[in-house]
Amino acid sequence: MKVDMSPKAVRERLRLMDELWLLSVKLMNSKKVKVSKTIKSEYKSIITCPECGFQKEEEMPTDSCVFFYECENCKKLLKPKKGDCCVFCSYGSVECPPKQTGNDCC
Ligand SMILES: [Zn+2]
Numbered sequence: 001m002k003v004d005m006s007p008k009a010v011r012e013r014l015r016l017m018d019e020l021w022l023l024s025v026k027l028m029n030s031k032k033v034k035v036s037k038t039i040k041s042e043y044k045s046i047i048t049c050p051e052c053g054f055q056k057e058e059e060m061p062t063d064s065c066v067f068f069y070e071c072e073n074c075k076k077l078l079k080p081k082k083g084d085c086c087v088f089c090s091y092g093s094v095e096c097p098p099k100q101t102g103n104d105c106c
Contacts, residue, residue: 045092051076060088062097 043060047069054073060066065086069078081090088096 043097045088045094045096047078047087047091048093049073049076049078050091058088058092060092060097065096065098 043062044057045060046055046057048055049071051071052074054071056072058069066088067080067086069087069091070076071078078087078091080086084090085099086096088094089099094100
């Protein structure tokens with residue numbers, strides 16, 4: 001199959017991608033509303049970068065742990081400290097969801 005790379009075809013593809021992106025954002029937003037209504041634990045955590053002190057609020061996945069996190073400011077790849085299961089436990093303002101609910105994760 002030959003890919004049509006003419007400016008018109010490329011523009012059309014970009015437009016479709018834009019629409020898909022908007023759609024996924026809408027879906028994500030509606031999901032967030034449901035989650036905050038039904039689950040009490042906090043699933044947002046403010047990560048503080050140990051290198052530069054940069055802080056950012058991140059949403060935590062409820063069913064898994066995050067091992068690697070890249071600081072937006074200094075681009076350093078953060079890894080959990082020894083004994084911690086994820087970067088949220090090491091650098092976040094709240095522990096990861098599995099710990100909050102008392103389940104052992106990983
Ligand atoms: Zn940093």
